Amino acid sequence: MSRPVTTRRTLLAASVAVAATAAATALPSAAHGAGRAAPEGGSHGGGGSSVAYASWTSAADWHGGLGRGTRVDHGRRPGLAIGTPAGTLPYRDPHGGTTTERWEYATWTSPRRALRHPARQLIASWNARTPEGTWLRVEAQGTYSDGTESPWYTLGVWTSGDGPDVPRRTSVDDQGDGRSTVWTDTLAVTEDGTRITAFRLRATLLRAPGVHATPTLWRLGAMTSDVPDRFEVPPTAPGEAAGVELPVPSYSQNIHEGRYPEYDNGGEAWCSPTSSQMIIESWGRLPDPEDYAWVNPEYDDPQVCHAARYTYDYRYEGCGNWPFNAAYAATYDDLQGVVTRLDTLHDAERLVRAGIPLITSQSFLEEELDGAGYGTAGHLMTVVGFTRDGDVIANDPASDSNAEVRRVYRRRQFENIWLRTKRYDAKGKVRSGTGGVCYLYFPARPSAVQRRALASVGIR
CATH class of the missing domain: 3.90.70.10 (Cysteine proteinases)
Known part of the structure; x- marks a missing residue:
């Protein structure tokens, strides 16, 4: 089609809600879509909402997690950085962005966040700065409704640049345990009747050996959701923004x-x-x-x-x-x-x-x-x-x-x-x-x- 094309990410949107009700109907992980999951557990919708968003952004938040090799930068915008690295770990870039294969690293793991409303999907997002030679990895682990845990899933290998000194930005395919999987950036439950009742996030900050710069992570969060299956949503009457238009530039793709x-x-x-x-x-x-x-x-x-x-x-x-x-x-x-x-x-x-x-x-x-x-x-x-x-x-x-x-x-x-x-x-x-x-x-x-x-x- 000549306008927004049907891509692998587009197809993922069509798969997630179906997967939530019957794993057999889900598209394989190679099919991704521009849209996907649904709302979850109550922070903005009260007891009737299934959408929840949790984040860590403050110095107190960062001190409240488990850090290995990290330090907390205090100031105008508190963040996590590499202090004394916890060691080195291997990572070979599958996309040929860099030939470096060992990296100094530090990790930070969030406290476990219990959900008011059990979820079928989780989408993490983050805000960070990655100077030359540095990058980060974001992972999530869910606790299932029977008390067992999912694997740690990689939800993004990310850097703001794309020079020869860092890996390429990438999602990771072929992750799953038979009960849940990852489609591009969404952790989705695929086992009928199973939900995620809690989760943890983990950020790994990395840099090439000999590099003194460090990534800085300012925000780490995740949206969890279990939106009901529906072809129609209730109509709403015009609300408080009737007649309001914001000045936003217009760009054509x-x-x-x-x-x-x-x-x-x-x-x-x-x-x-x-x-x-x-x-x-x-x-x-x-x-x-x-x-x-x-x-x-x-x-x-x-x-x-x-x-x-x-x-x-x-x-x-x-x-x-x-x-x-x-x-x-x-x-x-x-x-x-x-x-x-x-x-x-x-x-x-x-x-x-x-x-x-x-x-x-x-x-x-x-x-x-x-x-x-x-x-x-x-x-x-x-x-x-x-x-x-x-x-x-x-x-x-x-x-x-x-x-x-x-x-x-x-x-x-x-x-x-x-x-x-x-x-x-x-x-x-x-x-x-x-x-x-x-x-x-x-x-x-x-x-x-x-x-x-x-x-x-x-x-x-």
């Missing part, structure tokens, strides 16, 4: 078609990094021109090419890895990024009213979203406001020019394609939706109004 096909076949698949770049710039952050000096000077909006390159997942072979996009956003000064789910369009309105736009993941047939002009098995776009009638104002990168990016989508259609977990494809086959997945980017020091809005959806 389609103008980049054919450019840099080594990054997910070029701009036709760049909905996620294009959306990310729009929201990053809405907060006044821009890459330095020297950062994208590698881009052909004849290309418009070179910062979009830059975003695609630095969100690219070499295993998934795409730019749509959700946590990698959030981590990319957080490489900009004093900006944070998280991946979570929202329960209703009213949650999105509360954020927009506070000045926080969001990036949403959805799948739909062309006739299900009037004015889009395309159908997709997985696509990211930005929600930047609401009309006075409550319809959604979206900057949709699947447009043929920057001038056409701003769209108005009917409220009822948009909320259903975004929040549902089940849908029919063009052949009438049951697939799944993302159940409200979104990225939220916001300042390291949000205003009081923004803090309240974030807290209302479980983000601190």
Whole structure:
């Protein structure tokens, strides 16, 4: 298709909700999608929500975990860094980014987080800085409802750069124990009737021997969820953001078609990094021109090419890895990024009213979203406001020019394609939706109004 293409990540969206109810119907781990799991356990929805987000961000948080070789950086933005390394460990980059095979390391393991609402999925996200020669690995371990534990699953090998001194950013395939597995960046329960009742996260900070720089981890968190299977979600009336539209730049992914096909076949698949770049710039952050000096000077909006390159997942072979996009956003000064789910369009309105736009993941047939002009098995776009009638104002990168990016989508259609977990494809086959997945980017020091809005959806 000419707009958001059906990629391996797109197909993952269709597999996760199905896997949650019957493992036999799940797609194999080689099939990934732009959207996936669902809400979980109660922080922003009270007892009726299945969405929970937990994070570690403060000096007290870092001191409360188990560190081996780490130190806590106090100050404006407390973080974890390598102190005296715990030792060295092997890692051979399967994607040929570096020939270094042993790395100094330090680890930090979070306290076990019990869930108010047992979960079928977990998506971790993180914010970090990785100077040259440094990188990090994020892992998760779930406790099942029978008290046993999953393996430690790798949810990302990540670095902000891609030079010859660090491994390539990558997800890891072929992880599982017969009860759960990992699809790109989502830990998903595949055994019918089983749930995750608690979890731990582990971050490993690494650097090449002889390098004195250290990664710094500022935020580590995870969204857990168990959204019910549903083809339809209840309609909502216009809320508090009716008539509010935020100033967000408009960038088209389609103008980049054919450019840099080594990054997910070029701009036709760049909905996620294009959306990310729009929201990053809405907060006044821009890459330095020297950062994208590698881009052909004849290309418009070179910062979009830059975003695609630095969100690219070499295993998934795409730019749509959700946590990698959030981590990319957080490489900009004093900006944070998280991946979570929202329960209703009213949650999105509360954020927009506070000045926080969001990036949403959805799948739909062309006739299900009037004015889009395309159908997709997985696509990211930005929600930047609401009309006075409550319809959604979206900057949709699947447009043929920057001038056409701003769209108005009917409220009822948009909320259903975004929040549902089940849908029919063009052949009438049951697939799944993302159940409200979104990225939220916001300042390291949000205003009081923004803090309240974030807290209302479980983000601190």
